[in-house]
Amino acid sequence: MAGLDKRVATYEEALAGLTDNMTVLAGGFGLCGIPENLIAQIKRMGVKGLTVVSNNCGVDGFGLGVLLEDRQIRKMIASYVGENKLFEEQLLNGQLEVELTPQGTLAEKMRAGGAGIPAFYTATGYGTPVAEGKETRQFNGRNVILEEAITGDFAIIKGWKADHFGNVVYRHTAQNFNPVAATAGKITVVEVEEIVEPGVLLPTEIHTPGIYVDRVILGTFEKRIEQRTVRKA
Amino acid sequence: MALSREQMAQRVARELQDGFYVNLGIGIPTLVANYVPDGIDLMLQSENGLLGMGAFPTEETIDADMINAGKQTVTARVGASIFNSAESFAMIRGGHVDLTVLGAFEVDVEGNIASWMIPGKLVKGMGGAMDLVAGADNIIVTMTHASKDGESKLLSRCSLPLTGAGCIKKVLTDLAYLEIENGAFILRETAPGVTVEEIIAKTAGKLIVPDDVVEMKF
Numbered sequence: 538m539a540g541l542d543k544r545v546a547t548y549e550e551a552l553a554g555l556t557d558n559m560t561v562l563a564g565g566f567g568l569c570g571i572p573e574n575l576i577a578q579i580k581r582m583g584v585k586g587l588t589v590v591s592n593n594c595g596v597d598g599f600g601l602g603v604l605l606e607d608r609q610i611r612k613m614i615a616s617y618v619g620e621n622k623l624f625e626e627q628l629l630n631g632q633l634e635v636e637l638t639p640q641g642t643l644a645e646k647m648r649a650g651g652a653g654i655p656a657f658y659t660a661t662g663y664g665t666p667v668a669e670g671k672e673t674r675q676f677n678g679r680n681v682i683l684e685e686a687i688t689g690d691f692a693i694i695k696g697w698k699a700d701h702f703g704n705v706v707y708r709h710t711a712q713n714f715n716p717v718a719a720t721a722g723k724i725t726v727v728e729v730e731e732i733v734e735p736g737v738l739l740p741t742e743i744h745t746p747g748i749y750v751d752r753v754i755l756g757t758f759e760k761r762i763e764q765r766t767v768r769k770a
Numbered sequence: 771m772a773l774s775r776e777q778m779a780q781r782v783a784r785e786l787q788d789g790f791y792v793n794l795g796i797g798i799p800t801l802v803a804n805y806v807p808d809g810i811d812l813m814l815q816s817e818n819g820l821l822g823m824g825a826f827p828t829e830e831t832i833d834a835d836m837i838n839a840g841k842q843t844v845t846a847r848v849g850a851s852i853f854n855s856a857e858s859f860a861m862i863r864g865g866h867v868d869l870t871v872l873g874a875f876e877v878d879v880e881g882n883i884a885s886w887m888i889p890g891k892l893v894k895g896m897g898g899a900m901d902l903v904a905g906a907d908n909i910i911v912t913m914t915h916a917s918k919d920g921e922s923k924l925l926s927r928c929s930l931p932l933t934g935a936g937c938i939k940k941v942l943t944d945l946a947y948l949e950i951e952n953g954a955f956i957l958r959e960t961a962p963g964v965t966v967e968e969i970i971a972k973t974a975g976k977l978i979v980p981d982d983v984v985e986m987k988f
Contacts, residue, residue: 566818566837566855567818569834615895616895616896616897616898617894617895617897618894625892628892629892637893637895639896639899639900639901640817640898640901641855641859641862641898641900641905642859642900644854644856645856645859645863647856648856659863659904661863661900661901661905663935664934664936665931665932665933665934667900680935697835709833709836710819710820710835710836710837711835712819712854713854714854715854716854717854760834762834763841764840764842766826766827766842766844767827767828767829767832767843768826768827768828769828770828770830
């Protein structure tokens, strides 16, 4: 790891510096496009008291769900958390705090965080429990609430291909929250299926420019499917 | 007879127009895609970041990286585009989606909608529903008119925590198609064989019955 070469060889190096009580932003939607090996490394490291920001919290035994097993997550900020028994258990007995956040607001909070915008107004959530305790205003007759940006100590990202500069492209809908979270980490770590030679990724096709990325690591992925739906050929 | 889920989807599909970008929620709204009228070309938006959702894949083409907002494996149609979650909700919040169809527990005469939280039961989250109802101008709510116990779901004021305030203008139930205007439900269409009296009896919020109510045909 030197200069503009962001590559690291091991998952230990990839998450070096991650300690207790930090905030971790994680890409992914359901189990699609999740940084599954970086999550597994956080489990191995055993860090506790984490605030995790992600659309969902994995399932029992896979994805972010594995971080519940040793109670490593103190607080979860997510839009939907319905797929996980252990999550329910820890929530009901008060071991886990959850801040449910509308999906678009969650994405925008991270986008704003990465873009240096401290807060923004949105109509989403006005008049609902989400608005409780938040400043409200009217613009052009429309009621809106003030939502604060989110940044993380670490962002953990799943890409498809990267070069050593940290330029990343994502594959299909495995993109989802990844490029947004990538902008908002103090240290952004991207694991990818393939690291390509410089120049292979065209400047016009880059989803995440390398300026946002601190570390790149090559991984192998299970890519578990949550809802296998098919039609007859 | 109350409408079946398929008939509800068919009725909603009559609102589709050529060139529309449409977001369909989970459940009955998803079925609407099966009844797109001939000669109409539209794009389905899936809020995880896909505009131009296609059919389910075959066993041969299934791809873990290609899912919809219900986390089902799908394909992309010709002309589709794929983007990140902030972009996806910029489309939604920015009012670029022409029609949104979603389910609900309750709606009321002020256009409020409750669809995500029942106090005392485990709350799983609102997902993208709050963004959709706040951002879209043209929303159709699909729901049963009353609960299994006969309790109306069309109320003077929603009893459950809201998903959005003052944002609903059209409701299709298994008994009727109604619009919401000036603090009242306006009955526009009845399901085949369902009487206006039954709809009045099962609508708790203020209901206006104009002279020109029509019966739906299938």
